[in-house]
Amino acid sequence: MIVSAWVWIVTLIALVAVLAVDLLIIGRRPHEPSMKESGGWVTFYVGLAVLFGIGVWIVAGGTPAGEFYTGWLTEYSLSVDNLFVFVIIMARFAVPRHLQQKVLLIGIVLALVMRGLFIAAGAALIAQFSWVFYIFGAFLVYTAITLLKEGENDEDDFKENILIRWSKRALPVSSKFGDGRLTTVSMTGRRLFTPMLIVMIAIGTTDLLFALDSIPAIFGITKEPYLVFTANVFALMGLRQLYFLLGGLLERLVFLNYGLAAVLAFIGAKLFLEALHTNSLPFINGGEGVHWAPEIPIWLSLLVIIGTLGVATLASLAKSSRDRKRELQSAKA
Numbered sequence: 525m526i527v528s529a530w531v532w533i534v535t536l537i538a539l540v541a542v543l544a545v546d547l548l549i550i551g552r553r554p555h556e557p558s559m560k561e562s563g564g565w566v567t568f569y570v571g572l573a574v575l576f577g578i579g580v581w582i583v584a585g586g587t588p589a590g591e592f593y594t595g596w597l598t599e600y601s602l603s604v605d606n607l608f609v610f611v612i613i614m615a616r617f618a619v620p621r622h623l624q625q626k627v628l629l630i631g632i633v634l635a636l637v638m639r640g641l642f643i644a645a646g647a648a649l650i651a652q653f654s655w656v657f658y659i660f661g662a663f664l665v666y667t668a669i670t671l672l673k674e675g676e677n678d679e680d681d682f683k684e685n686i687l688i689r690w691s692k693r694a695l696p697v698s699s700k701f702g703d704g705r706l707t708t709v710s711m712t713g714r715r716l717f718t719p720m721l722i723v724m725i726a727i728g729t730t731d732l733l734f735a736l737d738s739i740p741a742i743f744g745i746t747k748e749p750y751l752v753f754t755a756n757v758f759a760l761m762g763l764r765q766l767y768f769l770l771g772g773l774l775e776r777l778v779f780l781n782y783g784l785a786a787v788l789a790f791i792g793a794k795l796f797l798e799a800l801h802t803n804s805l806p807f808i809n810g811g812e813g814v815h816w817a818p819e820i821p822i823w824l825s826l827l828v829i830i831g832t833l834g835v836a837t838l839a840s841l842a843k844s845s846r847d848r849k850r851e852l853q854s855a856k857a
Contacts, residue, residue, distance in 0.1 A: 601780075613727060619701070642735050660792075664789070
């Protein structure tokens with residue numbers, strides 16, 4: 525797939541314009557969006573992604589379009605997992621509901637910047653060293669095992685890292701969020717940081733960790749930087765509104781980690797097969813490609829990802845429903 529410079533420029537301008545509208549809305553009136561507002565925005569962003577994929581299909585063919593949709597679904601699922609940690613951070617630092625939109629939007633912008641940098645680095649590595657797929661594959665399998673060990677999400681899953689602990693200890697931080705700015709002036713006239721700064725540090729470092737997971741995953745589906753970038757952007761767009769739309773539903777997706785672990789393990793295995801097929805390491809098959817290594821077609825990847833995440837979601841909702849019925853029966857008894 526050949527992407528010209530002007531296509532990149534037009535795409536970037538369009539995406540920045542959409543984000544700018546989001547920024548203006550939040551900047552003008554920080555608030556907790558209603559279900560109707562959140563649902564409308566999520567539908568709008570999902571519709572944009574679907575239309576973009578159709579455009580890729582018309583211009584470049586079915587294979588690149590399939591890669592985009594598969595990558596978008598994978599990244600969207602990982603972004604939903606990211607929301608679990610955002611929920612924990614919001615609760616841990618007691619962020620007021622009307623300021624949570626601002627926190628989420630800044631977190632999404634940080635995620636876009638970090639993923640953009642990782643995409644550029646990943647594309648450069650792949651272009652020079654095909655064996656990097658071995659590393660990506662091993663990392664994804666390791667991440668899958670980590671997700672399996674974590675099991676259900678709860679507040680113990682989030683641990684304050686060294687940067688957060690240092691900031692809370694070394695910086696003069698007020699006890700109130702105020703109007704949501706990073707700094708405020710105390711009654712004595714002293715300039716203080718608000719807890720919003722600590723929340724931003726927590727969100728930013730979390731985004732960094734999730735970028736480390738998501739970039740190898742998307743490169744396991746497509747090596748085209750343009751598709752990698754756009755799949756990530758469309759997966760992050762609307763995440764803020766999805767946070768409010770799902771609400772308590774996030775807590776009911778108890779098996780999502782297991783579904784994501786299966787998806788990441790599958791993509792990790794796919795990367796290993798790709799690395800074997802294009803092998804250049806001298807100590808593996810004499811530096812030649814392993815021709816028996818099969819190539820997993822994109823349609824099969826799409827089916828596996830949709831099927832796995834669908835089963836995990838349905839199983840989660842069924843378990844949550846059974847648990848609620850048991851609680852109601854126990855309360856009546």
